[in-house]
Amino acid sequence: MGQQIHWFPGHMNKAFNEVENKVKLVDVVIELLDARAPFSSINENLEKVIQNKKKLIVLTKIDLADQNATKEWVEALKKKYDSILTLDLKNNGAETILSKAVIALGKDKWAKEMAKGMKPQPIRAMIIGIPNVGKSSLINRIAKRKAAGVQNKPGFTRGEQWIKVNKDFLLLDTPGILPMNYENQKKAAHLALIGAIREEILPNETLGEMLLEYLKNQYPSALKDRFDIETVGDRLTVLNQIAERRKLVDSVGQNDLLRAEALLLKEFKDGLLGKITLEKYGA
């Protein structure tokens, strides 16, 4: 393929430094990972920065992911991180579940405070994650009907707004956006397929090829169910079939394969091809 992935060290460092600074303010870091590509959405570089913080991993968009694959990811991630949750933001219980997990991770801090004769202080947490992973959705969900920030109390950095989730749990109201893993093309492609990379760092042709190859091997019925394609042939054959089924015709009356490919990618991203996970644990 040979495409070069553009790398912007300046931007990356700036985004990373911002997260690094904010992490200093909290006890618990909540990192969101897209359940369709957990491996590519995790930022390994951050591990060094947050060594002494508790880490809670939340798999998001589980409604779009393959349930069995998600279960396997949860089991695997449990071994590596302090706590793992899957959150369905359409479910009312999300706030309570998150709160319980955060407070459980803060118990050590409380023990230390009490040992020093202090009154246990609320656990402070922040949400981090790559673009489009659901950070704002989760914060909005939690912030709903909550009192305004508590920034006027001593000990809080000016300009930082905290959402008082309950008496034991304060959440920083702005998430940390993590730079993405561009270090290899496969990860970048997965991030583009799930919509975490907006710029066209990889051409649709490359993404279409990868997606079709993956579906053929892992989810052969997805194209049948959506586009009535019985056997998955090569990319151009499939694109022609999609163009025909959806009546996508270009200005000279030919099947419009560019639009067919864009449509395929969009429908995958929107979950219309079914519940599909691009990365299986251990695969």
Ligand SMILES: Nc1nc2c(ncn2[C@@H]2O[C@H](COP(=O)(O)OP(=O)(O)OP(=O)(O)O)[C@@H](O)[C@H]2O)c(=O)[nH]1
């Ligand atoms: N299907 C589904 N969509 C979700 C879920 N959570 C968030 N979304 C959608 O994903 C998109 C991105 O969500 P945001 O909450 O804006 O993500 P973000 O991490 O704040 O994104 P940036 O601010 O761009 O970094 C929105 O269209 C949400 O509606 C989920 O659990 N399932």
Ligand SMILES: [Mg+2]
């Ligand atoms: Mg956001």
